[in-house]
Amino acid sequence: MSEIGNIPVTTGNDKKRSNPLANVFDELIRFCQARSMFMLHYCTGCGAIELPPAMTSRFDMERLGIQPMVTPRQADILLVTGYVSVKTLKRVILTYEQMQSPKYVIGICSCTVNGGMYWQSYATAKILNEYMPVDVYIAGCMPRPEAVISGLRRLMGNIENGKANGWKDYYQRYDYYLGNQQHLFGDDWQTPTDIIGEANFYDLKGDETCGEHTKILEQHQVPLEPLPMQIKF
Amino acid sequence: MRPENYQAVSLPCSNEYELFIGPNHPGIEGNYAFKLKLDGDRVLSGKADAGYLHRGFEKLMEGRLWIQNLAIVPRICVPDPVPMEVVYSLSVEAIENTEVPERAQWIRVMQLELSRVASHLFTFGGHAATTGMYTPSFWGVADRDLALDLFEELTGGRVYHIYNIPGGVRRDIPDGFLDRLSQYLDYLESRQNDYDNLLFTNLVFVKRARDIGCLNQENALEWGVTGPNLRATGLAFDVRRDDPYLIYDKLDFDIPVQTAGDCLARILVRRDELFQSVRILRQIIKHLPSVKGPVRTPIPNPLAWNVKAGESYSRVESSKGELAYYTVSDGGDMPYRVHVRGPSSMHAVQVLENMSVGERIEDIAQIMFSLDACPPEVDR
Numbered sequence: 001m002s003e004i005g006n007i008p009v010t011t012g013n014d015k016k017r018s019n020p021l022a023n024v025f026d027e028l029i030r031f032c033q034a035r036s037m038f039m040l041h042y043c044t045g046c047g048a049i050e051l052p053p054a055m056t057s058r059f060d061m062e063r064l065g066i067q068p069m070v071t072p073r074q075a076d077i078l079l080v081t082g083y084v085s086v087k088t089l090k091r092v093i094l095t096y097e098q099m100q101s102p103k104y105v106i107g108i109c110s111c112t113v114n115g116g117m118y119w120q121s122y123a124t125a126k127i128l129n130e131y132m133p134v135d136v137y138i139a140g141c142m143p144r145p146e147a148v149i150s151g152l153r154r155l156m157g158n159i160e161n162g163k164a165n166g167w168k169d170y171y172q173r174y175d176y177y178l179g180n181q182q183h184l185f186g187d188d189w190q191t192p193t194d195i196i197g198e199a200n201f202y203d204l205k206g207d208e209t210c211g212e213h214t215k216i217l218e219q220h221q222v223p224l225e226p227l228p229m230q231i232k233f
Numbered sequence: 234m235r236p237e238n239y240q241a242v243s244l245p246c247s248n249e250y251e252l253f254i255g256p257n258h259p260g261i262e263g264n265y266a267f268k269l270k271l272d273g274d275r276v277l278s279g280k281a282d283a284g285y286l287h288r289g290f291e292k293l294m295e296g297r298l299w300i301q302n303l304a305i306v307p308r309i310c311v312p313d314p315v316p317m318e319v320v321y322s323l324s325v326e327a328i329e330n331t332e333v334p335e336r337a338q339w340i341r342v343m344q345l346e347l348s349r350v351a352s353h354l355f356t357f358g359g360h361a362a363t364t365g366m367y368t369p370s371f372w373g374v375a376d377r378d379l380a381l382d383l384f385e386e387l388t389g390g391r392v393y394h395i396y397n398i399p400g401g402v403r404r405d406i407p408d409g410f411l412d413r414l415s416q417y418l419d420y421l422e423s424r425q426n427d428y429d430n431l432l433f434t435n436l437v438f439v440k441r442a443r444d445i446g447c448l449n450q451e452n453a454l455e456w457g458v459t460g461p462n463l464r465a466t467g468l469a470f471d472v473r474r475d476d477p478y479l480i481y482d483k484l485d486f487d488i489p490v491q492t493a494g495d496c497l498a499r500i501l502v503r504r505d506e507l508f509q510s511v512r513i514l515r516q517i518i519k520h521l522p523s524v525k526g527p528v529r530t531p532i533p534n535p536l537a538w539n540v541k542a543g544e545s546y547s548r549v550e551s552s553k554g555e556l557a558y559y560t561v562s563d564g565g566d567m568p569y570r571v572h573v574r575g576p577s578s579m580h581a582v583q584v585l586e587n588m589s590v591g592e593r594i595e596d597i598a599q600i601m602f603s604l605d606a607c608p609p610e611v612d613r
Contacts, residue, residue: 040257041257041259042256042257042264043263043264044264045264045286046308046311046609048263048311049311049312049392050391050392052355052358052370052374053374053377053378053381056370056371056374056375057371057374057375058374058375058378068259070258070259072257083286083288085284085285085286085287085288087284087285087287088256088264088285088286091256091257091285095257117304117305117308118288118289118293120293120296121288121289121292121293122289122292123287123288123289124288141393142392142393144391
């Protein structure tokens with residue numbers, strides 16, 4: 001338990017709470033989370049073409065409470081649909097770090113698993129799990145809408161059982177993920193988000209949160225520039 | 234991003250600002266970005282920022298066998314993958330001087346037109362959604378799904394059906410396929426009135442789309458515009474009629490033309506083209522049973538297939554415009570160089586940049602969708 005001001009904050013660590021009523025309450029929260037997943041409207045690759053059929057009147061994801069959402073701050077699931085080139089991966093990581101916890105990542109198509117048929121390519125990032133924690137993979141090139149929906153059902157089950165803990169992993173092992181990102185983008189890679197501060201907030205800062213790679217980050221980190229404001233009088 | 238990290242600074246008064254649309258934006262088709270410089274809500278200049286989908290496609294093809302390349306070819310344009318397979322097969326056949334059996338040619342044209350129907354239905358939905366109308370996009374995707382069912386029956390895949398190979402197609406059509414295709418066409422024609430009432434003659438849509446993103450014929454020819462976007466400026470040029478490939482010279486179809494050159498003209502050309510495709514498919518249903526013969530000429534062992542040295546430039550009319558492959562073979566088992574001339578690489582970059590100047594910010598998404606560009610084709 002940590003405190004912000006004098007408001008106690010429940011931790012993300014899965015300790016059984018002593019009050020049985022609190023357990024029931026936690027289950028209720030997880031039940032609600034699993035039934036209103038908003039997914040981010042970001043078409044990263046060719047797998048995005050099977051999302052409109054899965055969302056619209058034939059296969060209809062909305063009956064499961066899954067809706068497309070336009071901003072990362074309102075979304076719960078990040079769908080990485082297909083190959084991510086290095087240029088896209090920077091945006092995907094920035095988008096992922098802007099989302100509110102708890103957040104989940106689904107890797108759709110074979111390209112996110114091991115590079116798919118672009119494993120020889122010089123421009124794509126091969127294994128998505130090295131750069132961000134993936135909760136569910138859906139293989140296929142490209143998977144049918146039924147497969148997409150079945151993967152989302154799997155994620156719903158995992159959320160209800162408290163098994164979908166990818167976002168906690170990102171805070172706890174941030175140094176590993178940052179190391180892989182730096183390997184790909186260079187040592188001066190940074191996003192304007194503050195992951196270590198957030199890990200402190202959720203009380204998830206572990207042994208592997210900070211390490212050699214976060215030290216490199218601190219060396220290069222420049223404070224944000226003042227935001228220019230233009231007002232017409 | 235914590236609030237204590239930044240502080241406001243005042244600058245001299247100005248109406249000008251920069252806006253970055255995409256790549257994570259619902260008004261952008263696919264993974265693509267567009268930087269705008271605005272004065273109030275008028276666009277002063279736009280800069281396209283592509284390359285998010287670049288996977289070194291042309292380089293990848295140089296490292297794979299001729300037959301292996303068939304698997305990655307359809308990934309270039311996702312909503313309309315069949316022309317990619319066909320034009321790659323055509324370019325290999327042109328180097329090898331292979332004779333394609335007539336039945337295979339008819340089946341190829343059937344696939345091309347069915348794919349055009351699917352792609353246009355998808356485009357209507359996207360275009361209407363940018364003006365806030367979501368019903369056409371639900372209808373369009375649902376009707377497209379029926380076409381994908383037919384593809385699945387024919388080829389086994391919904392979107393990526395690696396069905397055409399150099400020398401013909403993989404296998405013959407299944408029993409009763411033409412009946413089911415005919416039923417689908419009946420259904421599409423019965424929907425024509427509904428689509429017209431909902432979208433193409435709907436005043437809410439027409440008033441938004443008219444006089445937006447105008448393109449004149451002179452500029453269109455200069456900038457390399459092809460396909461429906463060129464036909465919307467009043468020039469009836471179509472590769473299917475003017476440089477016929479496969480069996481298009483035996484078919485009877487019109488080339489829809491509009492003269493206004495704005496967003497409305499572009500979508501109306503696509504609407505007419507959809508029903509011309511239905512007309513072509515009807516002729517194919519009538520003629521295909523009487524064309525007998527094999528569906529492919531045998532090729533040598535594909536794992537050790539050395540295509541003759543030579544080069545070829547083959548083009549087809551895809552639903553986006555003129556699609557061409559420039560293929561060079563040095564006599565080896567892999568291509569020496571393959572260049573893809575995607576129509577969208579002109580539409581999405583220089584045409585969009587020039588066209589968006591002076592438009593209002595709420596129309597940018599509509600202009601982008603009306604050009605029907607396909608970002609993977611730009612990046613390859």
